[in-house]
Amino acid sequence: MDPKFLKRLIIPAQTKIVMIIMDGLGGLPRQAGGKTELETAEKPNLNSLASQSALGLTIPIGPGITTGSGPGHLSIFGYNPFDYEIGRGVLEVLGVDFELGPDDLAARGNFCTVDDEGILLDRRAGRLPTESSIKLVEMLRTIKVDGVEFFIEPVKEHRFAFVMRASGLGEDLSETDPLKTGVPPLPVVAQNSNSELAAKKVNLFITEARKILKDRHPANMIMLRGFAKFPQVPSYAEMFGLHAAAIAVNGMYRGVARLAGMDVLHVDGQTLADEFDTLEKNWMDYDFFYLHFKKTDTCGEKGDFEGKVKAIEEMDACIPRLMALNPDVVIIGGDHSSPAVMKSHSWHPVPVLLYSKYVRSDDIPEFGEHACSRGSLGLIPARHVMPIALANAGRIAKYGA
């Protein structure tokens, strides 16, 4: 369905939608015929909600495709993920919670080791400790280049996030990492005329960095890659007529929500309970809330089946707080699967639950992969969830007469 078609039908309403994303929610059983993480969890509140909901499975990107969290989120947010590419540099910068603007060019940076002739000896500067990296980043921050501003943030070990701000910066730049040692790092080359200014300024920055770091062996040079600008995505207000807020504690998810034009709310603390505090505190001020829960994915990626089960139980315990707010529509789902047995993201479709007064509920008293595969929402592209939620919220007008 063309997003423009939906946009034409959007009407205002006094209803509230909550979308809870348990990152990497979908799982697998530990052995054939067993139960997944979600099926194993004791979750009376989610099960009770499921019995009043329509269930289904969402496909984040396409059949067989394992997605990262960026495209996975765009998709469950209701966008066609192929329409908006989130570059690697942008992800790195979002990860450190930097507020990227439309004039910003982001990149992934890292320290490396070169010899006196500038030949690359170690592409990661011996993976120097984060503490050393923090000090070196302070030095990089002193670099001045005419007409542009720089923002540099340490990430982990040899890595840092790099942002250059100025109007007229293109993003089509080659990378400086030659991907092998024994040769010098490459200069940045503009891939089209729009990006020539950016290439020139980045190369000036790198030259200065080399001078400043000269005596800082092994971190005596830098490399930059994954140049990208913040993609221009139509906002939730524009697309869906929603005044939307995001509740997330990790930079990357706060960034993706900002991409969708959501207000990213302050969370006082790091726990799920803190996130629900934020939800309650801001309940009257928005008509859409995205609430992100990272722990399910973290445990999935670590292979911690029990941890993921517990994370789901932690969410279950918060569901009464959600329902006490009397939301009109509740979506509970994920951006992708992260089965603990695979210790990674996976392509498996993701359980989703849609609750509202007007939903045709499936009377299936369980929220789980097998239950959802019998649900009436069916097996659907993740981006179809938002239009169904909007309909349940009385926010889509009739088409035709």
Add this chain to the structure above:
Amino acid sequence: MDPKFLKRLIIPAQTKIVMIIMDGLGGLPRQAGGKTELETAEKPNLNSLASQSALGLTIPIGPGITTGSGPGHLSIFGYNPFDYEIGRGVLEVLGVDFELGPDDLAARGNFCTVDDEGILLDRRAGRLPTESSIKLVEMLRTIKVDGVEFFIEPVKEHRFAFVMRASGLGEDLSETDPLKTGVPPLPVVAQNSNSELAAKKVNLFITEARKILKDRHPANMIMLRGFAKFPQVPSYAEMFGLHAAAIAVNGMYRGVARLAGMDVLHVDGQTLADEFDTLEKNWMDYDFFYLHFKKTDTCGEKGDFEGKVKAIEEMDACIPRLMALNPDVVIIGGDHSSPAVMKSHSWHPVPVLLYSKYVRSDDIPEFGEHACSRGSLGLIPARHVMPIALANAGRIAKYGA
């Protein structure tokens, strides 16, 4: 999903995928409320495999569309069948197991009867017996036309397969069958300038054929139609990074597999057991095997319900041989439905089973139409099966971060 997108994500792996196609697998019950052919069959091995698999139904072409085996195969092979048209002439020639090359122009040929003025009296030459046809084909083979080579193979009764080989032959040619008697057969006319050379040479061949057959009443003339070249289809190696082999005894399926760039293996015999011998013998040399079983379709088209049931049981008996090879991923499905009660191909979605270590199994202990309609693969375009199989085989990289 754009095939180019998938191609970008393909990574190598040491895994093996087997795709077993039971031709015309899908069926219907003999009376309402009864069991289909697949549901009637005693098939303990397929049922046991089903209980460890994800089940679903595949739509070969589109809702309500009954497909021939050519497009049906392209689709389950993972291609968009609308991207690659397999012309009728090509199908006829593949059916006699001829190895069509890129310079070959294929057509369906048939003998017909004309009077002394060349007026068409019988479009099928009284459906003359195949034995007579074989002798007449020998005569056609003596025809020489400058700069081109001809290959002619008898098919059945009045029909033969026709191939003209030369570089620069176009395929956009009109047909010679006027589709009624009382008028002369038509000359071949090029539909564009690329096809003028081909038209000229074909017309010279037909003129010679008329001379040679003059005294061979009722088969004293020929007609040619369905001119087509072998479509240029990206290979399995190119699209999926797979070193693929095909095991099939009928020419047409061997041909369609060759279209996909598969190595078509020699089968010593005609039975399903012979095909499994070939699978075992070549197991170490490929990472993808397509194994085709014709009998299910033959029985379906004849209206032989019991025969189709028995054919499925014959396949069931071979499943232990398959599983003994320890394949990483197994697909068991069909190219289309051929319900015995309809005595023809049909539009009904086709049962499919996908087994792998990483599949989210449905715990449904039966392989059948009704069971598959409750499966977690859902009701999907047949071409989505291959990406899911590749994912299960660890052959698709993560998209985005």
